[in-house]
Structure formats: structure tokens, C-alpha cells
Amino acid sequence: MLKKVGAAGTVAAGLGLAPVVSRSASLNDGTPTSATVSFGSWKTPLDKFTTLPPPSANHHRLTPMTVSIEAGGTVNFIISGLHLVEVHADGTQPGDINTSLLILPPPGVMLPPLINDPHRRIYRGLDPRALLPTLDRVEVVHFANPGTYLVICAVLPHFLDGQFGFVRVLPTQHGD
Ligand SMILES: [Cu+2]
Numbered sequence: 203m204l205k206k207v208g209a210a211g212t213v214a215a216g217l218g219l220a221p222v223v224s225r226s227a228s229l230n231d232g233t234p235t236s237a238t239v240s241f242g243s244w245k246t247p248l249d250k251f252t253t254l255p256p257p258s259a260n261h262h263r264l265t266p267m268t269v270s271i272e273a274g275g276t277v278n279f280i281i282s283g284l285h286l287v288e289v290h291a292d293g294t295q296p297g298d299i300n301t302s303l304l305i306l307p308p309p310g311v312m313l314p315p316l317i318n319d320p321h322r323r324i325y326r327g328l329d330p331r332a333l334l335p336t337l338d339r340v341e342v343v344h345f346a347n348p349g350t351y352l353v354i355c356a357v358l359p360h361f362l363d364g365q366f367g368f369v370r371v372l373p374t375q376h377g378d
Contacts (some may be wrong), residue, residue: 206348233375237269239367241355242283254335257284257314262360264353264367266279273348273374279327279341284334286316287327287341289369292349294322296366299354307331317356326356345371 243261244250260283269277277289290299300319307313313331327341345351348371355365 217263224298233270233372234362235272235274236278237270237271237369238278238280239353240265241279241281241287242285242360242365244282251273252295255283257359258283262355262357262363262365264355268370269367270370270372271345273346273371275345275371277343277345277369279326279343279353281341282338284314284330284337284357285360285365287325287343288317288323288354288356289325291324292347292351293320294352296352296354296361298322298352299361301358303322304358306363313347314360315358317354317361318359324351330357331339345369347371348373 205279240241241264243263243265244261245261248259258286262283262285271277278295281287298321299317300321301317303317303319305316305318307315316329316331325343330337333339351369351371353367353369354361
């Protein structure tokens with residue numbers, strides 16, 4: 203009996219369980235250090251099992267439109283559909299994006315143009331055209347410094363339809 207308890211204790215110590223609990227408590231000051239954004243979503247009713255959905259089956263929005271995290275935190279973009287995640291530097295507004303700079307699809311290919319404005323762009327995600335037909339994915343972006351960052355979908359018709367939002371990165375509250 204005593205031998206069994208001792209073995210279990212050894213296993214727990216080896217996994218480092220106690221330090222993990224202690225660390226998460228020290229970071230819990232009320233401001234999230236990560237946030238999740240739904241980057242496009244599938245409308246219902248829909249059956250993706252057998253058919254590649256048409257563009258009209260997707261809701262081209264960021265949900266929520268604005269999230270707040272602490273500096274050093276992350277945003278988990280959960281991407282559903284043919285979208286291209288881009289983050290632009292602190293203070294960029296949607297009107298600053300030059301929508302005349304485009305990557306056009308090859309002749310005869312029925313795909314939308316992609317915005318290609320590198321000005322103040324600090325992150326660009328995977329080219330969704332290369333991912334067809336399996337578009338749904340996650341991209342996690344790290345934000346080191348405070349600021350208000352514009353996030354857009356660089357698929358031209360989506361951006362023009364209002365698929366953008368903001369990440370507010372607040373100064374770190376905890377001391378470590
Ligand atoms: Cu999009």
C-alpha cells in the first residue's frame with residue numbers, strides 16, 4: 203500500500219504538476235494573454251462532406267471583430283474557408299490598405315484576387331489557393347508590443363465586404 207502511494211507521488215513530481223499550477227495562477231490578473239478569433243465561418247444548412255462549398259456558403263467576418271490581449275500574448279485565428287490572414291502595424295486603418303495592389307489568379311482560373319499591400323504589413327498567412335480543397339486551419343500570431351493592430355482578410359471581395367478587425371495589445375500587467 204505505502205509502496206503504491208510512493209510510486210504515484212514520484213510520477214506526479216516527474217510530470218512537474220505542481221509548478222504548472224503555480225505558474226498559471228501568477229499570470230491570472232484579469233487580462234487574457236491569448237484570444238481566439240473566428241476568421242470566417244460556415245453558414246448553415248451546409249453539407250461539406252461531399253461538396254466543396256460555394257463562396258456564398260461562408261460568412262466573411264472576424265468574430266469577435268476586436269479582441270484584447272496583453273503584450274507577449276497570442277491570437278489564435280481559427281480560419282474557415284478561403285481566407286488570407288494579414289496583420290498590419292499599430293495604428294493602421296482599413297482605409298490605409300491599397301486595394302489596387304493585387305495578386306491575380308492565373309488566366310481562366312475562377313479564384314478571387316488577393317490584396318498584396320506590403321506597407322506596414324507585419325504578418326501574412328498561408329496562401330489559401332495552395333490549400334484547396336482543405337482550407338480550414340489555425341494560425342497563431344504572437345504580439346510582442348502594445349498597440350492596436352489591424353487584421354484583414356486579403357481576399358479582395360472579402361475585405362471590401364468588411365472582413366477585418368483589430369487586436370488591441372495592452373501593456374503587460376504582471377511583473378514577469
Ligand atoms: Cu476572407
